[in-house]
Amino acid sequence: MERNRKDREGGVLSAVAELFDLPADVVAGLPHLEMVGSRQLYLEHHTGILAYSDTQIDANTTAGVLRVRGERLTLLAMTAEELRIGGRIAAVEWVEVKGG
Incomplete structure (x- = not known):
């Protein structure tokens, strides 16, 4: 179950980064x-x-x-x-x- 949550969060961050044409590391706060x-x-x-x-x-x-x-x-x-x-x-x- 924890893995599915991480997969969803990663997918959401990737989608937001792609939607706004932002690097994924910026969206994730890395x-x-x-x-x-x-x-x-x-x-x-x-x-x-x-x-x-x-x-x-x-x-x-x-x-x-x-x-x-x-x-x-x-x-x-x-x-x-x-x-x-x-x-x-x-x-x-x-x-x-x-x-x-």
Whole structure:
């Protein structure tokens, strides 16, 4: 039964995306990342900052935790759904949160 529900929801999202000529990831609220070289990262659809230092920033998203590592990292801009990170970005990774 759970599988049928997921199939229906996926079908509805796909239909809405197609109807309005929108990318399915935008309709589903999935995170969207853009990088400008190794100096700036733009993230849409975050749900908050979990950790912040000049060498690591962890952002929560609907798809998991996005970890940005580097040097002289800073939040250049942040709104309820978007953030822009500047500095020398060395790595960007999805991390698994362990715990209960």
